[in-house]
Amino acid sequence: MSRLEDIRAWFSELSLATKCLLLFGGASALIIAIALTFPFLRMNGLVSEKELGIARTIYEAWNQPGDEGPIANATVTVLTPEEARSSNLRFVRRSIDRFDAGPGVIEQFQPDWTGWGRVYRYARVRRNPDASVRDLVLIERKASGGPLLVNFLYLAAAGSVVLAVALVVFASLTSRLILRPVLSLQRTAERVREGHLDTRSHIDTGDEFEELAETFNLMLAGLQRQQDQLRAANVALDSRLTELTEANTALYESARLKGEFLASVSHELRTPLNAIIGFAELLLEIVRTDIAVSAEGKPMVPGPDALAKRERYLVNIVSAGRTLLEMIETLLEMAKIEAGRIEIHPGPLNLSEACQALAGLIHPLARKKDVEVTLDLAADLPVIETDPKKFNQVIFNLLSNAVKFSGGPELGRAGRVILRAERLPEATGSEERVRISVIDNGPGIAPEDQKRIFDKFQQVDSSHTRAHAGTGLGLAIVAELTRLLQGEVQLESELGQGSMFSVIFPVRLDTQAIEEAKLEARFRGSLAPTPREGDTQPPVTASS
Numbered sequence: 232m233s234r235l236e237d238i239r240a241w242f243s244e245l246s247l248a249t250k251c252l253l254l255f256g257g258a259s260a261l262i263i264a265i266a267l268t269f270p271f272l273r274m275n276g277l278v279s280e281k282e283l284g285i286a287r288t289i290y291e292a293w294n295q296p297g298d299e300g301p302i303a304n305a306t307v308t309v310l311t312p313e314e315a316r317s318s319n320l321r322f323v324r325r326s327i328d329r330f331d332a333g334p335g336v337i338e339q340f341q342p343d344w345t346g347w348g349r350v351y352r353y354a355r356v357r358r359n360p361d362a363s364v365r366d367l368v369l370i371e372r373k374a375s376g377g378p379l380l381v382n383f384l385y386l387a388a389a390g391s392v393v394l395a396v397a398l399v400v401f402a403s404l405t406s407r408l409i410l411r412p413v414l415s416l417q418r419t420a421e422r423v424r425e426g427h428l429d430t431r432s433h434i435d436t437g438d439e440f441e442e443l444a445e446t447f448n449l450m451l452a453g454l455q456r457q458q459d460q461l462r463a464a465n466v467a468l469d470s471r472l473t474e475l476t477e478a479n480t481a482l483y484e485s486a487r488l489k490g491e492f493l494a495s496v497s498h499e500l501r502t503p504l505n506a507i508i509g510f511a512e513l514l515l516e517i518v519r520t521d522i523a524v525s526a527e528g529k530p531m532v533p534g535p536d537a538l539a540k541r542e543r544y545l546v547n548i549v550s551a552g553r554t555l556l557e558m559i560e561t562l563l564e565m566a567k568i569e570a571g572r573i574e575i576h577p578g579p580l581n582l583s584e585a586c587q588a589l590a591g592l593i594h595p596l597a598r599k600k601d602v603e604v605t606l607d608l609a610a611d612l613p614v615i616e617t618d619p620k621k622f623n624q625v626i627f628n629l630l631s632n633a634v635k636f637s638g639g640p641e642l643g644r645a646g647r648v649i650l651r652a653e654r655l656p657e658a659t660g661s662e663e664r665v666r667i668s669v670i671d672n673g674p675g676i677a678p679e680d681q682k683r684i685f686d687k688f689q690q691v692d693s694s695h696t697r698a699h700a701g702t703g704l705g706l707a708i709v710a711e712l713t714r715l716l717q718g719e720v721q722l723e724s725e726l727g728q729g730s731m732f733s734v735i736f737p738v739r740l741d742t743q744a745i746e747e748a749k750l751e752a753r754f755r756g757s758l759a760p761t762p763r764e765g766d767t768q769p770p771v772t773a774s775s
Contacts, residue, residue, distance in 0.1 A: 251405050259397045263390040274382060275342075279351075283340045286353030286370050293368070305372040315367045326354040327367060334362040349374045412440035416447065428455045504556050511548040518542045573621075574749070575715055577740050580619045582612040582665060586652050589623060593630040593648075602634050602646030609653040615665060615738045621712045622736070626650075626667060628705045629732045633671035637729075647672050655735065668733040676724040685710040685720065709734070717744055 289305050310318065315327035326339040339354040353370040412434045419432040428451060434444040519542070567573055590606055597604045630650065637646030649670040657663055676684060685706045713720050713734050724730035 251401075251409075255401050255405075256394070256398050259394050259401075263394055267386045267390050270386065279340075279342050282342065282351040282372065282374070283353070286340065286351060286372060287338075289370055289372070290353065290355050290368060293370075304374075305370055308369045308371075310367045310369060312364045312367070320352070322352050323354065323367070323369060326356075327364070330356040330364050330367070334358070345373070409440075412436055412444070416440075416444065419447065423451060428458060504552055508549060508552040508556070511545050511552065515542065515545040515549065518545060573712075573715060575618050575621070575740070575745050577616050577742075577745070578619055579614050580617050580622060581614050582652055582667075583608050585619070585623065586626070586650055586667070589626050589630060590650055592627065593634060596631065597634045597646075597648065600634055600637070600646060602637050602648055604630075604634070604648045604650065607649055607651040611654055612652055613654065613663075613665065613738055615736060616740050617716055617736055621716060625709050625712050625716070625734060626669070628709050629669040629734070632705055633669050633673070633730075633732070636673035637671040644672065663738040664735050665738060666733050666735045668731055670729065670731045672729040675726040675728050676722070676730055677726055681722055681724060684722070715748060717741060 286305075289307070293307050310323065312327060312331075315323050318324055322339070322341050322343075329336050329339060337356055340352070342349060342351050344350075351372045351374065353372075355368045355370070357365045357368065359365045415434055416432055419430055422430040431448045431451065432444040434441050522539075522542070586606060586608055590604055593604060630648065633648045634646070637648055649668075651668040651670065653666055653668075655664045655666055709732075710720050713736075716736055717740055718734050718736040721733040721735065722730065723733075
């Protein structure tokens with residue numbers, strides 16, 4: 232096998248001209264050898280037939296009464312059956328065996344070589360009246376093998392001349408019709424590889440090679456046009472890159488200002504808001520105490536109507552303050568996610584208990600909106616490994632959205648929200664997963680809006696949703712946190728029927744993926760670093 236592989240490797244390294252000559256020469260030699268073999272064999276057969284006739288004539292002449300003496304150029308020997316069977320000549324032993332085997336066999340003939348000469352052996356049987364072998368007459372006649380050798384040499388010389396002429400003619404035709412066009416195309420391709428796209432192939436054979444050369448030239452012309460277009464595009468891109476560099480500088484400055492704004496808002500607004508809420512709650516308690524004292528009949532300065540109005544105002548203050556604080560917390564949460572400062576803290580979470588707790592947490596808001604919240608929990612829910620805080624934030628955001636948009640007078644039906652949790656069937660080679668779905672009977676989401684509903688600051692454009700305040704970041708935060716928890720978000724919705732938001736989480740977190748997420752978060756955070764004091768130019772480079 233290795234020898235065959237070596238031959239293949241050697242043959243593959245040969246040039247096309249050498250391969251053609253070898254293949255054609257081998258095929259021609261085989262054809263000539265086969266063609267000359269038949270005349271040579273026929274000539275030998277004719278000589279053998281002639282010698283057989285001579286041997287028969289010699290036997291007839293020798294077998295005449297009184298003529299059993301020596302014959303010129305031939306040796307006649309009479310052998311008994313026992314002498315024939317013990318003869319040193321294989322021809323004699325084989326002949327006596329055949330004569331014994333059948334009475335119909337009377338003679339055997341065999342030509343053979345003895346050095347440069349030929350010997351023709353003829354065996355004739357003489358039988359007894361009962362058909363048994365009486366004796367065997369062996370006639371050996373020697374002749375020169377020169378004529379046969381000369382004829383063989385003539386045939387070999389003629390075959391060699393024919394082969395040589397065929398090779399010369401084939402080499403000339405192959406070089407002119409095949410190799411010369413191929414070499415021309417090869418030289419053209421090498422010049423193109425060196426970068427000379429203006430090179431063209433000139434072949435005028437009038438056959439497929441000329442068509443190939445024309446196609447090759449058309450391809451080169453198209454390639455040259457494309458290169459010219461690319462050069463023009465590069466010039467335009469360089470100009471565009473300069474514009475983008477300037478725009479990037481402006482965007483960097485905007486991002487820096489946004490970061491400074493969020494940083495100042497987080498510290499400057501949270502403190503007074505907490506104070507407002509705190510004092511408002513204290514005033515609310517005082518008013519409620521005054522109301523209680525008034526109910527007991529004790530004298531008080533403000534009247535009941537004034538106290539009720541004061542209570543209503545304070546309730547509005549508390550509600551507005553909490554709403555504003557919730558918006559700020561949402562903005563800060565998204566800013567932390569974009570800056571890559573969110574970290575995952577894995578821990579065990581009882582899925583059934585977590586869903587029950589979340590349903591209880593959303594119950595006050597649902598009761599205020601007159602929305603019914605029900606649980607649909609599978610019996611085989613596992614304890615999953617995830618970040619409990621972020622898991623609860625994802626599900627609570629979905630629940631609050633569902634409660635906000637379910638039911639209402641404009642829909643003409645009572646609101647209903649279902650929190651469903653189930654274990655997904657394991658597919659071959661996949662990890663075990665669970666799905667938590669929040670199903671509502673709200674207005675639904677149009678198919679064209681479902682693609683952008685998870686984008687930041689996006690809300691469904693309808694009169695119903697415009698009646699609900701919000702930053703449009705809730706579902707964007709859900710999508711980002713779900714991605715960090717190695718899950719996925721799914722949405723199924725039909726206009727006028729409601730929506731089903733589903734999140735699918737693995738039962739076990741991939742620790743390697745968590746580390747990769749941390750590195751990605753650090754990289755994302757490093758893309759727009761907060762400038763230090765004295766920085767006046769963003770780290771942007773451009774080349775033209």
